Amino acid sequence: xxxxxxxxxxxxxxxxxxxxxxxxxxxxxxxxxxxxxxxxxxxxxxxxxxxxxxxxxxxxxxxxxxxxxxxxxxxxxxxxxxxxxxxxxxxxxxxxxxxxxxxxxxxxxxxxxxxxxxxxxxxxxxxxxxxxxxxxxxxxxxxxxxxxxxxxxxxxxxxxxxxxxxxxxxxxxxxxxxxxxxxxxxxxxxxxxxxxxxxxxxxxxxxxxxxxxxxxxxxxxxxxxxxxxxxxxxxxxxxxxxxxxxxxxxxxxxxxxxxxxxxxxxxxxxxxxxxxxxxxxxxxxxxxxxxxxxxx
Amino acid sequence: xxxxxxxxxxxxxxxxxxxxxxxxxxxxxxxxxxxxxxxxxxxxxxxxxxxxxxxxxxxxxxxxxxxxxxxxxxxxxxxxxxxxxxxxxxxxxxxxxxxxxxxxxxxxxxxxxxxxxxxxxxxxxxxxxxxxxxxxxxxxxxxxxxxxxxxxxxxxxxxxxxxxxxxxxxxxxxxxxxxxxxxxxxxxxxxxxxxxxxxxxxxxxxxxxxxxxxxxxxxxxxxxxxxxxxxxxxxxxxxxxxxxxxxxxxxxxxxxxxxxxxxxxxxxxxxxxxxxxxxxxxxxxxxxxxxxxxxxxxxxxxxxxxxxxxxxxxxxxxxxxxxx
Numbered sequence: 001x002x003x004x005x006x007x008x009x010x011x012x013x014x015x016x017x018x019x020x021x022x023x024x025x026x027x028x029x030x031x032x033x034x035x036x037x038x039x040x041x042x043x044x045x046x047x048x049x050x051x052x053x054x055x056x057x058x059x060x061x062x063x064x065x066x067x068x069x070x071x072x073x074x075x076x077x078x079x080x081x082x083x084x085x086x087x088x089x090x091x092x093x094x095x096x097x098x099x100x101x102x103x104x105x106x107x108x109x110x111x112x113x114x115x116x117x118x119x120x121x122x123x124x125x126x127x128x129x130x131x132x133x134x135x136x137x138x139x140x141x142x143x144x145x146x147x148x149x150x151x152x153x154x155x156x157x158x159x160x161x162x163x164x165x166x167x168x169x170x171x172x173x174x175x176x177x178x179x180x181x182x183x184x185x186x187x188x189x190x191x192x193x194x195x196x197x198x199x200x201x202x203x204x205x206x207x208x209x210x211x212x213x214x215x216x217x218x219x220x221x222x223x224x225x226x227x228x229x230x231x232x233x234x235x236x237x238x239x240x241x242x243x244x245x246x247x248x249x250x251x252x253x254x255x256x257x258x259x260x261x262x263x264x265x266x267x268x269x270x271x272x273x274x275x276x277x278x279x280x281x282x283x284x285x286x287x288x289x290x291x292x293x294x295x296x
Numbered sequence: 297x298x299x300x301x302x303x304x305x306x307x308x309x310x311x312x313x314x315x316x317x318x319x320x321x322x323x324x325x326x327x328x329x330x331x332x333x334x335x336x337x338x339x340x341x342x343x344x345x346x347x348x349x350x351x352x353x354x355x356x357x358x359x360x361x362x363x364x365x366x367x368x369x370x371x372x373x374x375x376x377x378x379x380x381x382x383x384x385x386x387x388x389x390x391x392x393x394x395x396x397x398x399x400x401x402x403x404x405x406x407x408x409x410x411x412x413x414x415x416x417x418x419x420x421x422x423x424x425x426x427x428x429x430x431x432x433x434x435x436x437x438x439x440x441x442x443x444x445x446x447x448x449x450x451x452x453x454x455x456x457x458x459x460x461x462x463x464x465x466x467x468x469x470x471x472x473x474x475x476x477x478x479x480x481x482x483x484x485x486x487x488x489x490x491x492x493x494x495x496x497x498x499x500x501x502x503x504x505x506x507x508x509x510x511x512x513x514x515x516x517x518x519x520x521x522x523x524x525x526x527x528x529x530x531x532x533x534x535x536x537x538x539x540x541x542x543x544x545x546x547x548x549x550x551x552x553x554x555x556x557x558x559x560x561x562x563x564x565x566x567x568x569x570x571x572x573x574x575x576x577x578x579x580x581x582x583x584x585x586x587x588x589x590x591x592x593x594x595x596x597x598x599x600x601x602x603x604x605x606x607x608x609x610x611x612x613x614x615x616x617x618x619x620x
Contacts, residue, residue: 026517033409036401037418040493043486044425047436102332110326111333120333123340126607129540130600131547133574134343137581137596141346161339168336194325222429225549225574229581253431254550257438268435276432283427287420 048276055273058266068235068252071261078271080237084247085275087238088152088231089221092159097213100164104171104209109197121172128165135161136226144230152242155231162223163216170212174205207289214286218279224250249275347600350593357587362594368560368576375591377598379560383477383570384599387552388545390481390566395488395545396538402489403496404522408508419497426490434554437483442474442555445482450474450567469567473557478566480556484548488541495537495614499530536613543607547599549574573599 062077069076103120111117135158143154178201186196202209233252234245249271256268354375355362365376406419450472457463469476503526511525527534557569558579571579573595581592 022517022520025519029404029519029522030409033401033405036398037405037410037422039398040402040425040489041418041421044421044428046440047428047432050436050440051432099332099335102329103336106329106333110329117333120336122611124336125611126604127336127340129543129603129607130343131549131574131603133547133549133577134347134596134600137350137577137593138339138343138346140581141350141593142342164336164339168333192322194322197325218427222431224429224431225578228578232582250429250431250550253435254553257431257435258554272432272435276428279427279429280424283424 051269051273051276054269058270059273063267063270067237068247068256068267069263070235071259071264073263076263076267078249078252078267078274080234080247081249081252081271082274084152084231084234084238085221085249087242088155088159088227088246088248089217091152091156092163092220093213093217095156095160096163096167096216099160100167100212100216101171101209103164104168105175105197105202107168107172108175109193109201124165124168127161128169131225132162132223133225133228136229139226140229147243149243150230150232150245152231152238152246155227155246155248156242158226158230159220159223162226163220166216166219167212170215171205171209174208174212175201177208178204207292211286211290214282214289218282218286221282222250222275222279224254227251228254343600347593347597351590351595351597354587354590354594355597357590362591363598366560366562370588373587375588375594377573377591377595379562380571380573380576380595381598382562383556384546384572384574384602386477386566386570387480387484387556387572388542390478391484391488391545392538392542393485394482395485395492395541398485399489399492399541400496400534402493403500404526406493406497407500408518408522408526419494422490422493424490425486426494430487430548430550431554433483433487434551437479437551437555438475441483442479444474445479446472446474454567465564466566468565470565472567473569475555475557475569476565476567477556477570480552480570480572481566483551483555484545487548487551488544491544492537492541495540496534499533499537500526503529533614536610536615539606539610539613543603543610546603546606547574549578553578 060077062075063079064077064082065079066075066077067080068078103124107117107121107124111120139154139158139161143157144150147154182200182204183196186200187193191199227248227250231248231251232245233255234247236247238244238246253268253271253275256264256271259265358365358375362375363377363381365374366378367374367376368379369375402422406415406422410418446469450469453467454469454472457467507525507529508521511521516524552572553575556571556575558571558575559569560571560576561568563570577592577595577599580588584592
């Protein structure tokens, strides 16, 4: 009898304790996770509401038509900064898209299994997360110093360098999803590899690739640090040849928000609202586009 | 007619092969894509090269003392990186301490606890938080968060800990303005949360549901499933995700520049203003000439080395886990 394990070694009270501690740990985990998620959503809501509140009160029609004013003067807007931001982002994405798409194509189609492709993929992932201010310093040394001054071209190149890794990554990922049988079917018809890629794989992966370009646009539209030393800022319209400082929203917001002048600060809020809404709209469109295409 | 068609035939025979032009464009396309891919390598090499080229005069002038000296005096043209290095590491560390538990909580909520209909809206919201430009976080931090932080945390806490041995230094605000290293760390935490959370969510989603289901089947609670099934499975890649977040926090510029106070002062108090490498470059680069410019480039060089090693380590950890 004594050798038999007795079922009463664990008293009912101890059972209760064990159960309660498991129950408590579980409850605590669930509560904490819920709390943290609520916190994340709350902070986004807070930031957006603050932006709407401050931005809308500063948003007047002339904000979109006038150029940036001097300190403490009435009126004035951010038309030159909006246009400049548009030009710089456009320049960046026009340079980055062909390079990024072709590089992504190399990684997904030509470089499968090669050591070189593996190295490039690794480096691309590093660039994807590299501090953007370092890219500003790089383009400063590469273009601003030799050309003797700030320019929109340098700003565009700096933004392109930030956009390329994003496009490379999404292009490669999207091309990899395309089933190999499509490529084989093209090759069986005697199409050379470049035709198979441009006419078949690119077409099949089009939605994903467009999503990548849109996400890259959203990413570079709000970048400030790389523009600080390349395009800088300007209180006037940019020159047609894009030499000299080019007004742009992010740097304008940075300079005006930290200024002591009330009218500048208001314009900074207006600019912040414009740029955030643009970027959020771009990201949402990119997501919807991708979802619609993959759902088919 | 016959002669003409024969002539055409002859001319087409003259060409080496009908496929020749398309073969050439094939080669061109191949070379163009290879060239674009190599451009990625060239950019990285260019970044390294320009940092070393720009920073070398400062390293030559001050030697290793550049890293350990905390002097940053534009008048006397003497520069040291120590304060900025400490500020960078401290603010990034604070960001991790605050941000990592919250990000993991969100990832666990989204993958394990969330009702399916709520999954997509929350995941999208968190991802949109990552798309908000960093200057917006900076403005929010400076104009909204810092005043509240000063009023409800700094002032009461400073009163509470005044005179206490350790806490009296670390958590004492001489000037309770709301800006400082701790504020920068909190803003950085908010910025890296969506980033770490979405990677961690992807990693957790990769675990085969059967593992979880069998654990639940033998009566495990959610906590036990997380602790004994999920964590052992993906622990390494979660650490990789955290290090990716650390890479972000180390190099973040604009938000930190708004809220850290930009002072070159080594202080033991987390409430005191300081500066990070990135914020100092952003602040001073445009007015810098001569040796100051080189010193800022040298700071950039140090920042590059630190973030580069963190990111390489992170990628290796994440890659190793996904290969398995």
